[in-house]
Amino acid sequence: MSDFPIMKCIVKGCDNHKGEGQFVNDICSPCHRMLTEGVVTPSDNWFATEITIAIERTKKAEVELAACSAAFDKQQEQLDRNADLLAEKKKQWVDLTDKDREECLAKHEKFGWWSVIDAIEEKLWEKNGG
Numbered sequence: 001m002s003d004f005p006i007m008k009c010i011v012k013g014c015d016n017h018k019g020e021g022q023f024v025n026d027i028c029s030p031c032h033r034m035l036t037e038g039v040v041t042p043s044d045n046w047f048a049t050e051i052t053i054a055i056e057r058t059k060k061a062e063v064e065l066a067a068c069s070a071a072f073d074k075q076q077e078q079l080d081r082n083a084d085l086l087a088e089k090k091k092q093w094v095d096l097t098d099k100d101r102e103e104c105l106a107k108h109e110k111f112g113w114w115s116v117i118d119a120i121e122e123k124l125w126e127k128n129g130g
Contacts, residue, residue: 013045089117
């Protein structure tokens with residue numbers, strides 16, 4: 001029996017000891033493989049734990065990003081539809097008389113921009129005998 005203590009792997013959190021498996025200098029084979037090849041295996045050593053946590057956070061962030069991207073795309077589609085509607089209303093605005101325009105704009109002050117669009121439609125409907 002040796003008077004020297006059995007050397008432990010020098011990686012923080014690793015409990016492997018020389019004599020229990022293969023070592024590369026003062027690092028056990030599993031830790032050495034993770035450090036040199038980037039292959040993360042289940043382990044209590046600090047860097048494997050941190051990498052596992054980082055991977056889980058990255059996956060969660062990817063899911064959240066995909067949801068945000070889908071919501072953004074939906075909002076962009078709505079903006080595109082609104083832009084088309086506003087372009088159509090702009091063309092119709094030209095067909096109104098000055099008096100009709102003033103009446104439409106007066107609704108904006110009281111009810112907001114969408115009320116102007118409704119007012120334009122009403123005026124054109126009246127103008128076309130609706």
